Amino acid sequence: MVPRESRVVDSFDMRIADLSTTDLDQLHALSISVGWPHRAEDWQFLREVGEGIVAMDEIGRIMGSAMWFPYDEHFATIGMVITSPRLQSNGAGQWLMGHVLDRVAGRDLGLNATRAARRLYLSLNFAREATVYQCNGEAVAPPELDAPAGSVRRPLEPGDLDTIVELDKAAFGADRRTLLVRLLTCSKGIGLMRGDKMEAFSLCRRFGRGHVIGPVVATNDEDAIAVIHPHAVRHIASFLRLDTREKDGRFSDFLARCGLSVYDTVTSMSLGRRWLNVGEGDAPRQPRTYALASQTLG
Ligand SMILES: CC(C)(COP(=O)(O)OP(=O)(O)OC[C@H]1O[C@@H](n2cnc3c(N)ncnc32)[C@H](O)[C@@H]1OP(=O)(O)O)[C@@H](O)C(=O)NCCC(=O)NCCS
Known part of the structure; x- marks a missing residue:
């Protein structure tokens, strides 16, 4: 029988897990997959000073991340919001951000949005303040x-x-x-x-x-x-x-x-x-x- 030219193989069931106990090498691979320069040491630094979640598939692969940095009881920044390129535009970014917003509820928030993420944050009612060079x-x-x-x-x-x-x-x-x-x-x-x-x-x-x-x-x-x-x-x-x-x-x-x-x-x-x-x-x-x-x- 001739194999079919293509087949839909993606089907992910994802769960949220705590970023602080996840595998550093996988976090590093995730940021590399979107072209970011972070070293494993940079991730380690961030999880020492902040909190975060990851989206994990059934066999423990990290497919997304999001972190927040609650500096005091009033204010936090959000960052390291990443979804694996093959998952993007399927709602995983919105899903991760929903979890983050629950965890930082009651605080004013700041973040620096990449071009890819601007519309996601606008849809969550974030307001533009300034450009960072x-x-x-x-x-x-x-x-x-x-x-x-x-x-x-x-x-x-x-x-x-x-x-x-x-x-x-x-x-x-x-x-x-x-x-x-x-x-x-x-x-x-x-x-x-x-x-x-x-x-x-x-x-x-x-x-x-x-x-x-x-x-x-x-x-x-x-x-x-x-x-x-x-x-x-x-x-x-x-x-x-x-x-x-x-x-x-x-x-x-x-x-x-x-x-x-x-x-x-x-x-x-x-x-x-x-x-x-x-x-x-x-x-x-x-x-x-x-x-x-x-x-x-x-
Ligand atoms: C920015 C980023 C996290 C967004 O993640 P994502 O998983 O693509 O986000 P979502 O799928 O929830 O939303 C993205 C888009 O998909 C659309 N979308 C949401 N659910 C959808 C669905 N079920 N089907 C189709 N499209 C959908 C959204 O409307 C949104 O479209 P828009 O950007 O045109 O408004 C991801 O692109 C990424 O990791 N980029 C590289 C790293 C980066 O820049 N991170 C941001 C740091 S500030």
């Missing part, structure tokens, strides 16, 4: 730069934790102490001091294909540039990334001069209260997030 590339030597007049830069120390938690909270709008404690264990940090007061800081850690700079909190472009300069110098000739909402101006010009060009964009969206403390084009008046910790973490 994913800047990356092989870092080139930045121009020489002194700290702004009247300031000095120094490496962050464990004793700076309270100060950076407060600066980050003023910029981000929620207390990310647990995340910052964990980030400090795997990042190099720079603080910008005026007298005894820290007015800007940056962290830089291994991530994906190389290193990522973030979060960066500062009140103006000059201070933000001053705290990322040492990281750019340290990573000359290697892959460096920074995600920012700064569209133009001195900060984004500086990124371009470091070899970090815009590779892609995502959209910051919120459900509940407005997330970001500055609108696009606003002049900075208070500490703001110049670089995200990551698209997932905000």
